[in-house]
Amino acid sequence: MSSALRRMFRDRADLIHYLKQEFPEIAAAGDQVSPVVGGRTAAELTLARIQPGPYGQTRNYLAGAVTHLSPYLRHGVLSLAEVKTAVLAQIQTWTEGEKLITELAWRDYWQRLYERLGDHIWQDLEPYKTGWQPRDYQPELPPDIDAGRTGLACMDGFSHELQNTGYLHNHARMWLAAYVVHWRKVRWQAGAAWFLQHLLDGDPASNNLSWQWVASTFSHKPYFFNRDNLERYSQGQYCPTCSLQYRCPLQGSYSILAAKLFPNAPELQNPQTRSGQFHRSKPQKNNR
Incomplete structure (x- = not known):
């Protein structure tokens, strides 16, 4: 240079x-x-x-x-x-x-x-509230997520959009982050670094602290979602063409998904436990 x-x-x-x-x-x-x-x-x-x-x-x-x-x-x-x-x-x-x-x-x-x-924004600011310990999460992003080959049309679409345009809608960022951390059991740091590698608006502050919010290391509970939430806010653009539409891991009520994702955290399996929107009570807040 x-x-x-x-x-x-x-x-x-x-x-x-x-x-x-x-x-x-x-x-x-x-x-x-x-x-x-x-x-x-x-x-x-x-x-x-x-x-x-x-x-x-x-x-x-x-x-x-x-x-x-x-x-x-x-x-x-x-x-x-x-x-x-x-x-x-x-x-x-x-x-x-x-x-x-x-x-x-x-x-x-x-x-x-x-x-x-x-x-310190690269360190867990609080313990996980998922019932899992940091050692239970793998430290590296799985290659199929990076390549956009998970089989889930939504997640693969988000991965490609992230890397081809340098941008993702904030809701798509939340869904993708939750999928990485909770469904694939990957440490949030790996996902945060991946986002910063590609996002044109990649800002360590909002990026890392939002990943921590999703993971529950900077919030009172993890953020997760279900297929109904994704279909509603994406207006159904992914599921009809998805190869996993009839065996979707995102399918189910919040209580059913919580039992699968967080079996060691029974408090998250209450039917009143909801995600899909930010819970921004000080000092545990989220992104954009």
Whole structure:
């Protein structure tokens, strides 16, 4: 790599070609380029398209009105204050923008935690509440998850999207993280490192602490989901083509799945135990 990197390019293709030349080891590992366009102009255009009201109503759906601002916030192209100002300029009542502004506050909270914890965010902040011990989880991500060959159309789709675009909807991140940790019994650190390898908005603070929230090492119980939850918020786009649709490991009520996933934690098998939404009671909070 040369000592001084170029800053001016004819077009995006010229930029991509240059980066592949400058970073051949990275290009050799995978030369897929995300369709997301960087830079201040793209950030401002994306900011102009936000819809605070619909965001609050539909953000849990994969096809919902999410903002796609996270890569620009992650790399400092936009500030949280700019986004808050843009939201306030659009709304007539606080409730229209409450959900989006709350998410900005959570991002700020994660950064403040990271400032205090530093590299300790890579360590279990609390014991697992799953009935399992850290030694019960394998330390490496299984190759079939990385390759998108688990047989589950949803998880394989998320894996491919993550690696091909550098982005995943937040709900898809939750499902994939829960699958990795609870169904496949993998330590959250392996999944967190995998996400950071590919996400354009990969931020150690929100990423790691959210994985810990899913795993239950930074929350009062593990996050998990069932097939009904996934089908609802993905609007059924995966199950009809899935080779495992009739023997889906995600199928079942929460109490049935809890008995399978957490047999040593009977308190999680109560029918009232639910996931699918974040439980954000201080100081145990989650991501975006």
